[in-house]
Amino acid sequence: MQYSRIAVLTGAGISAESGVPVFRSEDGLWEQHRIEDVATYEGFARDPVLVHNFYNKMRQELKSREPNPAHIALTKLQEELTARGGQVTIITQNIDDLHEKAHSQHVIHMHGELNKLLCERCGARIDFDGNSSPDTVCPKCGKKAMRPDIVWFGEIPYHMEEIQQVLFACDLFLAVGTSGVVYPAAGFVSMCRHLGKPCVEFNLEPSVVGNVFNHGYYGKAGTTMPKFVDYLLEHDALPEKL
Ligand code: NAD
Secondary structure, X not given: OOOOEEEEEEOHHHHHOOXXXXXXXXXXXXOOEEHHHHOEHHHHHHOHHHHHHHHHHHHHHHOOOOOOHHHHHHHHHHHHHHHOOOEEEEEEOOOOOHHHHOOOOOEEEOOEEEEEEEEOOXXXXXXXXXXXXXXXXXXXXXOOOEEEEEOOEOOXXXXXXXXXXXXXXXXXXXXXXXXXXXXXXXXXXXXXXXXXXXXXXXXXXXXXXXXXXXXXXXXXXXXXXXXXXXXXXXXXXXXXXX
């Protein structure tokens, strides 16, 4: 098989058709809030109640969100290539759980997860589907020091060593629904190109780093991904267009 080890980077765009708002609106706000207020540690230190409530609302809304055909196509790719002895690893910048709801395996959440809290005192990471506040107590150490388990701007993404190994080992790199603005994820394509890996993006339009990819499929991921996956599984080759 030409393409048996595939690394897939996903961003907010893959979940847009499931009704999860993307990050970069034209007015620079995320769900009516300034990014520095809700996605930095400084914002959390300034107003923890606002930040807890921001993620509480998203966490509750997520419960009614369902994976769309793009998430489901990635699961199909993963299942079928695994059955043939290959490997598909999903590296997501998303904090939602739609890859898991689509039954994908081995999803690396580099920016954390909405359905988890992190204790700032003891480092415990707990599954959580309720509403948190500055009074939420850590079940491990008993301190009131819980924060959303989200990697904010200025913080180091999770699992970087594992991600690097996945990128080194892959023979195809796909980026789906990501703007190419947030680093280090936006730099993965340059690294893969440097290593000689074919790189393909799926977006509504070429992303900020679109010119670094070998190829791009433009349109809604819920339409392009299922066609792409079917073609790849049948031909072990990349389609000219979709
Ligand atoms: P982004 O919002 O910066 O960019 C989204 C990209 O998806 C854009 O390039 C847009 O053109 C594209 N897009 C929109 N709809 C699409 C569709 N139907 N099909 C294909 N492409 C589509 O997102 P980002 O690059 O992931 O960076 C934002 C950061 O914000 C991430 O780090 C993430 O942690 C966080 N975030 C996560 C979620 C989520 O979990 N679903 C949602 C918003 C923001």
